[in-house]
Amino acid sequence: MPKSIGILTAGGDSPGLNAAIRGIGKAAIGRYDMQVIGFRDGFRGLMENRILRLDSRSLSGILTVGGTILGTSRDKPHRMPVGNRVMDMTDVMVDNYHRHHLDVLVCLGGGGTQKNALRLKQKGLNIITLPKTIDNDVAMTDVTFGFDTALSIATEAIDRLHSTAHSHHRIIVVEVMGHRAGWLALGAGIAGGADVILIPEIPYDVEIVAEAVRRRSRHGSNFSIVAVAEGAMTKEEAKALAEAEEQRRQAKDKASKQKAKEQLEALWSQHKGSTLRLAQQLEELTGLESRLTILGHLQRGGTPSAADRLLATRLGSACAELIHQGVCGVMVAARGDGVEPVPLEEVAGKRKLVPLDHPWVEAARAVGTCLGD
Ligand code: F6P
Secondary structure: OEEEEEEOOOOOOOOOHHHHHHHHHHHHHHOOOOOEEEEOOOHHHHHHHHHEEEOOOOOOOOOOOOOOOOOOOEOOOEEEEEEEEEEEOHHHHHHHHHOOOOOOOEEEHHHHHHHHHHHHHHOOEEEEEEEEEEOOOOOOOOOOHHHHHHHHHHHHHHHHHHHHHHHHEEEEEEEEEOOOOOOHHHHHHHOOOEEEEOOOOOEOOOOHHHHHHHHHOOOOOOOOEEEEEEEOHHHHHHHHHHHHHHHHHOOOOOHHHHHHHEEEHHHHHHHHHHHHHHHHHHHHHHOOOEEEEOHHHHHHOOOOOOHHHHHHHHHHHHHHHHHOOOOOOOOEEEOEEEEEEEEHHHHHHOOOOOOOOOOOHHHHHHHHOEEOO
């Protein structure tokens, strides 16, 4: 009997998803004679049993296309909005998996998807995941697909902002995505030659940032580019968050857990708009006019880079081979030029942040970039 596999893409879309679907599908069908179906819109499609048959025709011509031909959503199996209610729909998904006589379900996604995939594994399904996200924050893999493309887009944006910042003698604050990790802002900031780079892993002091800008002015460069990760925070914000997280860890009963959770949510909600506030503060502190550019979803759109197509194809075809060998319950991680199956338990619930002694951090400091600390 040929094996049957299902594929879904979940979480934020990311360049390279179609290349990965194609890599899995073409290898599974062409090399191992498997049958392949896709579920639309992530875990919601699995719950609602909305499928797309994947064959050599539907897998053709998608390598270079951005987004995902399957559609995606941020729905979670155990907390799915259904009508006016939020319900645990995991068992419905398990039934649909069996209804299609699947041997394996492949979930392509970031950190949240790895957790949801583990939940389905714990319900007895055969699951394999691939690491995708522009944030590059999935644990246990060298890199995620989508990151390289977003890095190029953000770098090009910083390049373009340079000439206008220079011409108008302004501070341009540019907000880069990355969720709570600084990979994208740090990488693009270094590659684009930002004067200041602020990332969540290194809480900043606004006075230190202002002084870096003023120092540049004193040396004749009366413009500055400040690359800010969307999760970057001041030292005070970081302290308050660390305390709230500690309270959540210490919370014993349901009520205090809920209170700590609400406290954390309130802090993250206060953090919204912080890049705009930073731009305003820098204007006041330096006397230079400032402007804010939020790159936002531009960084996720469009054609994947060559590196992302290559990575996604490599991980996707390796995934088909692992299924053929009967391996499941793992994420197909990128390791050097090869791949490594990593048990989902070792991936789920972890986030890969920028280590403070990472070579990128060292390189940024070495060329005189202010990191706000
Ligand atoms: O995880 C990818 C990402 O683009 C993050 O960088 C960003 O914080 C988030 O998704 C935005 O999510 P949404 O598309 O749901 O607004």
